[in-house]
Structure formats: structure tokens, C-alpha cells
Amino acid sequence: MDDRHSRQSWLEAGLSQLAARGADGLSIVAVARELGVTKGSFYWHFRDLKDYRGALLQQWEAQYTQLAIERMEADGGSALDKLRRMLSLPAAGAERLGLALRSWALSDKEVARTLKRVDARRTAYLAGLYTQLGLDAARARTLAQFTYHALNGRFLLGDMVPAAAQLDLLLTLLTAPNDEAVAETAV
Incomplete structure (x- = not known):
């Protein structure tokens, strides 16, 4: 065929x-x-358009979440290396698809459930990276949510990939072990 x-x-x-x-x-x-x-x-x-739309959601979830995480892991490196790569990724058109799906989720409960599951999976992956860096679980979850929201916002606002110095500052602030380290970095 x-x-x-x-x-x-x-x-x-x-x-x-x-x-x-x-x-x-x-x-x-x-x-x-x-x-x-x-x-x-x-x-x-x-079978029909409904079946096709369900298959599209499955494809998107697999391609843009599961396979993306597997590729990130296969590329290896420390948790900090993975965060750096993730924060440096260009959107490569994925932002339009993400926006279309989020818009679609406003009127379709199945799409909303899929997005909720994907968002939870991606955030959990990020939290795992922060935990590997020695942060406690509560702080790791909070930073994972912040990072995920920032990534999505960056894609929607024009895909401005941070410069190396900006990325270094962001990662230093995000991965600082305690509030004193954050205060020292900001000075």
C-alpha cells in the first residue's frame, strides 16, 4: 500500500x-x-470523524509526550543537562498544535481529559528532574509547574529561546537548594 x-x-x-x-x-x-x-x-x-479525532489525540500524546520524554532520556546527561535541553528546545511548530488542542479542549471533554493527563505527565517528568537535583518533592512539584507554564508561555509568545547566560541564570535560580542560595544569586 x-x-x-x-x-x-x-x-x-x-x-x-x-x-x-x-x-x-x-x-x-x-x-x-x-x-x-x-x-x-x-x-x-x-470508522468516522470521531474515531479519527480520538486517534489524533492518541498520536499527539504519544509523539509529543511519551516519545519526547524517551528521546530526552535517551540523549542522556544529568538532570540539569536535561532541563537545559528542554528549556532550549525550539517550538518547531508545536505551539500552534498545542494552542489548537487547548482551544478544542474548551468544547470537548475528551480533549480536555487528554490535555489534563498530558500536562500531569509532563509536569511529573519535570518534577522528577528537580528531585534528582536534590530538591524536596514539594519544591520540585512547584518548580515543575512553573517551568511547564513558562515553556508553554514561551511557545505561545513567539518561541524566544533564552540565550546561554539567561539560561544559566534561570537554572541557577530554579535549582538553588534553599532560599539563601536564591538570594545570593539575585545580588
């Missing part, structure tokens, strides 16, 4: 359409047109 007709190609094209047009602009016909196939190909892989 031609790759353009594969389930995976339908999912990739659907995520692209979702990022470009939002959930309301996602249609079988538009995705088929992008793939250069008839919509009959769609029904080979999916």
Missing part, C-alpha cells in the same frame, strides 16, 4: 490540519486533499 494511504500518514496530516485550522477546520476532505487521495482511503483506517 502506498505510504500516502497509511494510517500514520492520515494521522500526521490530521495533526498538521489541526495546527493550521483548529478542530473546527479539521475535515476528512481537507486531509484527503492534502494527502492527494480520495476520502475512501480514510474509511480503510477509521
